Amino acid sequence: MVTQASPEELTERLRDAITRLNRRLRQERPVGDLTVTQLSALTSLRIGGALTPRELSEAERVQPPTMTKIVAKLEERGLISRTPHPTDGRQVLLSPSEQGLAVLEDYQRVRDEWLAGKLAGFTAQERDTVVRAAALLERLARD
Amino acid sequence: MVTQASPEELTERLRDAITRLNRRLRQERPVGDLTVTQLSALTSLRIGGALTPRELSEAERVQPPTMTKIVAKLEERGLISRTPHPTDGRQVLLSPSEQGLAVLEDYQRVRDEWLAGKLAGFTAQERDTVVRAAALLERLARD
DNA sequence: CACGCTCATTAGCTTAGCTAATAAGCCTGG
DNA sequence: CCAGGCTTATTAGCTAAGCTAATGAGCGTG
Structure with missing residues (x-):
């Protein structure tokens, strides 16, 4: 591939692209009025099954109090339910x-x-590039 | 390429990856205490030269009042200067x-x-994939 | 030259994130 | 077997980042 970019340049471009695309995605929140954050958390719950708030906050890479708020919004809408932990009060x-x-x-x-x-x-x-990039970005985000 | 994913799946994965990576990027804000948003705006100004608030808000894909706030923070720190427009008061x-x-x-x-x-x-x-993906993401964000 | 438009800002709101502090429950070492 | 320390969730309170609606100043045109 001929595409060559210095690490700094790539970093800068990727950061700016992520920043702008993220803004863009947040603007699009039509169905059901769920925000991107709420949708992401709900999706994690669907994938992960029953999770504790802490586990969910780790999956979403967010601090526990932040997750408390997100969960509260989802509960208000009746989209999640909570049950006591069987062994840990x-x-x-x-x-x-x-x-x-x-x-x-x-x-x-x-x-x-x-x-x-x-x-x-x-x-x-191009789609193929995006597919493979999505996997790489996930890896980046996962740490 | 063998990578195959349904459009819905790709969309979902890309959205989640962007969301999480963006959160991750915002956590890393060591030098000079500039946030990602502020840094992005300042970079746009360096690239674009002298811009009006409106132009800057369009470059950053943000509403004008939002840009007013970002600019105010940058001004507080003395990182940008404002001069009157030569012909338009x-x-x-x-x-x-x-x-x-x-x-x-x-x-x-x-x-x-x-x-x-x-x-x-x-x-x-992988870097090559990211390079090309960054360009595609920019295109997505640009609309 | 009055009216309508554009530009920037202000006001006021929501969401999304953080840290610090608190209360409840668990567990372990003496 | 229970006192003290850890973990979990939540609350309180803050900041940043975004939005819309309203305002006031300045421009420009019919």
Whole structure:
């Protein structure tokens, strides 16, 4: 590949691209009025099954008090339910409620119309780049 | 390429990766105490030269009142200076101050240590993927 | 030259994140 | 077997980052 960029340049460009794209994604929050943050947490719960707040905060790379707030919003909407931990009285288990799962399925249909539409406009090769980049970005975010 | 993913799946993974990586980037704000948002705006000013608040808000994909706040923070720190527009009394021209440029150069040295370190651990091919993906993400963010 | 537009800002709100402090529950060492 | 220390979740209180609506100043045109 001829693409050559200094590490500094790449870093800068990637950071700016992430910053702007993130802003853009947050602007698109039509269905169900869930924010990107809330959606991400709910998705983690669907994938991870019943998680404690701490586990969820770790999955989302957020501090526990931050997760408390996110969870509170999701609970207000009845999208998750909490059950006591079977053996540890301090802990609590969070799961998507039936309604929460229904919302996620709704999303899966209308999912991210804006981004999906954009990606549909890409060439197969570009999409392929994005696919592989997404995996790399996940690795970056995971630490 | 063998990587195959449904558009929905790709969309979801990309969104989550962006969300988490963005959170991660915001956690790393050591040098000079500039946030990612402030740094991005200051960088736009360095690249774009003297811009009006409106132009800067468009470059950063943010509403004008949001940019007013970001600019105020940068001004407090003496990192940008404002001069009256030569022909239009409503407008104002923003530029990085000498100190602002110095801070950016500082950054350029210590730039994004965490991300740069991570990228350095990638293979050449992976870096290449990220390079090309960064360009695609920029295009996505640009609309 | 009055009216309508644009620009920047202010006011006021929400979301999203943080740290520090608190209360409850668990567990272990003496 | 229980006192003290750790872990978990939450509360309190802060900042940053975003938005919309409203305001006031200045421009420009019919």
